[in-house]
Amino acid sequence: MWVLFGLGTVTLLLYVLAVSVNFMNLFGKMPNLKTLENPRSELASEVYSADGVLLGKYFRENRTPADFKDLPQNLIDALIATEDVRFEEHSGVDFKSIMRAVAGLGRSGGGSTLTQQVAKVLFKTRPGESSNLNDGALNGENKLGLLITKTKEWILAIRLERNYTKREIIRMYFNTVDYGSNAFGVNTAAHTFFNKKPKDLTTPEAALLVGIVNAPSRFSPVAHPQRSRRRRNWVLRQMNKYGYVTAAELAADTAKPITLHYNVENQTKGLAPYFRTELAKTLLGWAKETDHDLYSDGLKIYTTIDSRMQKYAEQAVAEHLALQQKWFSAHWKGQLPWRDEKGKVIPGFLNTAMKRTQRYKSLVNQYDGNMDSVNYYLRKKYRMPVFTWQGEKEMLMSPMDSLEYYKRYLRAGFMALNPLNGQIKAWVGGPNYKFFKFDHVRQGKRQPGSTFKPIVYTAAIDQGYSPCFPRPDVATTFPPVAGRAPYTPQNFEGGFSGRTFTLRQALARSMNSITAWLVMKLTPETIAGYAKRLGITSPIDPVPSMGFGASDCSIYEMCSAYATFVNKGVWTSPIMVTRIEDKNSNVLREFVPQTKEVLSEETAYLMTYMLQASTTERGGTSTILHTGFKFPYEIGAKTGTTSNYSDAWFMGITPDLVCGMWIGGEDRSIHFRTGAYGQGARLALPLYGIFMQKVYKDKSIGISTAPFPKPTAPLTIETDCSKYYGGQRDTIPYDQKMAPVELGDLDDKDI
Structure with missing residues (x-):
């Protein structure tokens, strides 16, 4: 033996x-000794705003570690x-x-x-x-x-x-186990089920979480509340058995119902989801270069976003777009909104659109191209959650119904940028990230319309033209080139007045005739070069129509260009992150923007002066900012509208904030039919007004209300244009027939 x-x-x-x-x-x-001494568990990387607010997380397993003291x-x-x-x-x-x-x-x-x-x-x-x-x-x-x-x-x-130590092992346990509902670790579990920190858990709540771990699905308090309660009470009896709670405490705790504040964290919730999605693209590149894992290394990412501005931007988009959607739906009630340039319904529009979707491609693969089966499932109705401006609702819809439903919704993009340091302060890429994933700030590119015109005027000022340079409102015809027919740009309202306007007045009124003359004088190639200098990276086709924003670009690019005017001619690359730290708060990288002097300080200042005319000159397309929104501060602005009102743009600048926004349909063929609803001053500008009202009201943000700073050196180009209007500020009679329909022509209650 x-x-x-x-x-x-x-x-x-x-x-x-x-x-x-x-x-x-x-x-x-x-595992080797090194792995044993530094065991790796997946930790969610956290994204913080510039003012210290947690915006969201990147994770495969949603885990945020807790210290033993917690x-x-x-x-x-x-x-x-x-x-x-x-x-x-x-x-x-x-x-x-x-x-x-x-x-x-x-x-x-x-x-x-x-x-x-x-x-x-x-x-x-x-x-x-x-x-x-x-x-x-x-x-x-x-x-x-x-x-x-x-x-x-x-x-x-x-x-x-x-x-x-034993304490360290207990801490490891609570930080590693799975509690279900996408909650890994007790920190996340306490927040998911009770919206609490672990240290604030009551004894019954602590017992429930401990009980869940044995079988997270089986004992889920959400899916199986009675079973979860029995499991919780068993844990409480174990605590009584080993002397951790008294008999009286056991009786009281087991009698209590389970009260949840259930909220599953996911990467689409929280502030700035469009921003965080775009940010991830940059971070993944950095992580690959530096051998980090964005989704498991527990990084702390400090962004440039201001949580207050972001909240106001999201609120402003929701408030404004809900109202515009109401008008848009009434505008097309009983009709199909997808129209060609002649206003006729585009045949087969939905079928063509469906063929571009992933659902269609998956069905074709699943049924080996059998179109009877594909069409059957495309028209089969299901109960599905859908977006409405009154809240998410469940409806009975087929995939084709869903496609048509969402095609009728207006989309929007909004970005706010500090022009002095390139920091992005707010970013809203669409109406609702859960239902509209496409980002209209950087991912989406559309024709900018007249918001491109300041680039034309920048080239003119830089070439020696004065804001006071007079030019008659007459036709300019571009001769035929390489088979292209002669091209005579028309003013918004059609026709030409023959009267003389200064360049500043022409930009304020967004006059196509004088812009066309500048494009011809300066050449499209020269203007395309200025666009590139100012940060427009999208291809610009150097043709006459480019002066009116015919080439697609993004809100991100336009904000970068306008910021150069405010930043004394120094182009500054927009940045999204200031620093990245590891899980132990060691700084891994700090980010600073690229800068390049692309304009003289004088030219940049003169452009801020030119852009202010849109808000102050009679006939300016943005005067509603002072007359309707009652802003008493200096603001530069430019509206933009493309053909058939497919795209409505607005750009607004103050001494320390540049904002760009776009509103339109998902497809260019979906739009309002008249300027009364569809032009930039009507459809996009109020979004800026709503946002700035909130920003100015919040004194904790400290947004500047000072005038635009003048150059240190005396100006070499005249800015006093009073002699061109008989010694007074814009005394030229304002002809209503000449001007496009503006918000200033409406009652303030319509804002």
Whole structure:
């Protein structure tokens, strides 16, 4: 018997040694000492605003670590009583409990200690998990494979106990386990189920979370509230059994109902979801270059976004777009809004649009191109959540119904930028990220219309023209070139007055005739060069129509260009992040914008002076900012409208904030039919007014209300244009027939 005992002992020791060294690659690798000392668990990377507000997270497993000091005693007591009552007595493996479990006597938690459970989660020991610990020849899901896995967990548990204190192991446990509902770690779980920090959990709440871990789906308080309550009460009885709660406390706690404040975190919720999605593209490139994992390294990313401005921007887009949608729906009531340039319904529009969707492509693949099956499922109705401006609703719709429904919704993009340092302060890429994923700030590019004209005037000022330079409102015809017919741009209202206007007046009134004359004088190639200098990276076709915004570009690019005017001629690349820290708050990288002097300080100032005319000159397209919104501060502005009112733009500048916005349909063929609704001054400008009202009202933001700063050196170009209007400011009679319909012509209540 002694010989057999000795042989058994030696065999056991040799087996454990063989497993620990992966003898002949039979058992799979074991973590090395470095991995053991620095076990890796997936931690969500957190995205913060410039003013310290958590905007959202990037994660595969939504986990934010908690320190031991943040864990309440009732949570620790519940865990010990439920999972490992001898935790303080063993060194990683509780042989007494193992023997009881083998003998069928049972105990709370079975034979695995807390330390073994930590090892199982940290090092992914179980077969089928993404770990190289299971790549041995004998590994598998059979009984031998299970024995090898348990042996590894015993070895790892003992090694963990040698390297970490009991407190550290408890902290590891609470930071690694899965609570279901996309909540990994107790910090996230407490927030998901109770909207609390762990330290604020009551004893019944702590018991519920501890009980969930055993089987997150089975004991979910959301899916199975009665079963979850029974499990919670069992945990409470265990706490009473081992002296952590009194009989009276047990009776009171088990009688309490489960009260949840359930909110599953996901990467589309929170402030600035469009911004965070675009930011991820940049961060993934950085992470690849620096060997980091954005979704598991627990990085802290500090962005340039101001949470207050972002909130106001999202509110402004929602308020304004809901009203515009109401008018748009009434405008097209009973009619199809997708029209060609002649106003006729585009045949087969929805069928063509459907063929571009992923759903259509998936159905074609699934049914091997059988169009009867594809069309059947495209027209089969399902109950689905849909977006409305009154809140999300469930409706019975087919995929074709859904496509038509969403095609009728107006889209929008909005961006606010600090021109002095390039920091993006607000970013709204659409009406609602959950239902409209496409970003209209940087991803989307549309014709900017007349918001491109300031680039033409920049070239003119830089070439020596004065804001006071007079030019008659007459036709300019571009001769035919390379088969292109002669081109005579018309004014918005059609026809030409023959009267003389200064360049400043012409820009304020957005007159096409004088812009066309400048394009001819300066040449399209010259203006395309200025566009590139000012930060327009999209291709600009150097043709006569480019002066009226015929080439597509993004709000992001336009904000970058206008910011150069405010920043004394220095182009500054927009930036989204100021710094990135690792999980231990060590700074990994700090970000500064690229800068380049592209205009003289004088030219830049003269452009801010020119843009102010839109808000101050009689006939200016943005006078409503002073007359309707009652802003008493200097503001530069430019409206933009494209053919058939497909795109409505507005750009607004103040001494420390540049804002760009666009509103239109998802497709260019979907738009209002008249300027009374569809032009930039009517459809886009009020969004800026609503946003700035909120920003000016919030004194904590500290937005500047000072005038635009003048250059340090005296101006060499005249700006006093009074002699051109008989010594007074714009005394030329204002002809209503000449002017486009503007908000200034409406009652203030219509804003």
